[in-house]
Amino acid sequence: MREEIIVAGSGGQGIMLAGNIIARSALSSGKYTTFYPSYGAEMRGGTANCSVIVSDKEIGSPVISSPSVLLVMNEQSLIKYLPRVKKNGLVIVNSSLVKSYPDASIQVPATGIAIELGDVRAANMVMLGRLIFGTNIFSKEIVTEVIKDVFKGKQEFVAELNIKAFLKGNNYDKKS
């Protein structure tokens, strides 16, 4: 198997963290992985994206020209990356903020769900949950363990909230 995943949105939406959790889950699953961030003049409110490759084989370039999975958290990112998605690629959009999504995409009102759960910052975990269900690259148990580890050292409720958001996304609209 090989998935080339682009996670994109605006700075502050937890784009890098979501990508990081995918790569760390790949590591826990014994797969090859690379994580490559956008870097430089990034800031809260600017654009942010990262490329994560998960594969059974050694990985050459960590840079993705056409992703097999696109996860977008805001409108600008959809406009930028949608034309690059592979044929029959999986597109998951945060429909709370993205309005011009294609019909073939999976729409998750992630920001809305996160607010309901008590913290808008958990929207990335809702999206991540849906991505794990949609691609089935790892079990949700593996990802849950990684999330726990990522928030180790913070107050317990932080990991709990993020896992709750992740599972909510994982169970959301399971039609595809």
Place this chain on the structure above:
Amino acid sequence: MGSNKILMKGNIALCEGAIAAGCDAYFGYPITPQNEVPAYMSGKMVQLDRVFVQAESEISAINMVFGAAVCGKRAMTSSSSPGISLKQEGISYLCACELPCLIVNVQRGGPGLGNIAGSQADYFQATKGGGHGDYRMIVLAPYSVREMYEFANISFQLSEKYRNPVMILTDGIIGQMMEPVSIEDNKREPITRSSTDGWCLGGCLGREPRSIKSLFMTEGVLEKHNYHLKNKYDLIKKNEVRYEEYLTEDAAIVVIAYGISARIAKSAVRKLREDGIKAGFIRPITLWPFPYDKISEVSSCVKKILVAEMNLGQMVEDVRLAVNGKCPVEFIGHPGGGLFTDTEIKEKLASMF
């Protein structure tokens, strides 16, 4: 893949490698895409009671390296292309004075301020002497996060063995990317008095004062010093050439690349082999000393050679020197921070059959 691996950024792996290798002092100045290095070192080195200085410029940083090295300390600096240009005067002095140290160039697009994307356009500068005078630096080119970690250690070893600066020539992509790496036991003893006692300036109590300098005005002395350096460089050329070879034995066409381009070229070769096409791969690990002999040997058994670099064609000149007309050498490149896809290299190779 083992479970003891952790996910790490190339720039951080470099820091961890240098720390494990007993680096006493880091001097640097921020520039993208290597900012993680001074940022990480500023915390870690101080915790370990070692030296970290954010200098007021790249020129200061390289001269601080000179100061630490001349006192027998294991010292390093890092920067990216424009910053490395500023260090060239200092590098020439370090080579002239035969001072061991590590200089890291996380290359970005040039010339000038260029951009912040990964690039390989500083090959000439690193291997042919960006500063003045007849000098050589050992240049190592890592192509994975693991090698960023390991080469820090190898660099300090080589630099102290030959009393010569060593450069790690990497790029923004290797520096910024994360991949699993296992931090094995890579610890080195701190630099010892016995290894530096013969030359370093650690205070002359109980011995004759000595000096380390690069100014030799007496007739014939500088020429003699240059021959002394040449003998050392010849020894390095004899002992320290490193390269990786992959599926070259039966290959009809071989692609030669280093650093990030080598990763991409290698996956192109792997894909061609899956289609039954006999492609091979050579990756120079030391860019100086360059694996001339290996490439010369391979060039007499293959139909053609392709060189892939993220520049307008620099290492290709060394490949042509090695091949010396024995087979055609073609080039594929991207300047200014442009990047290959493996499909692009694969198609180029396929078209050469």
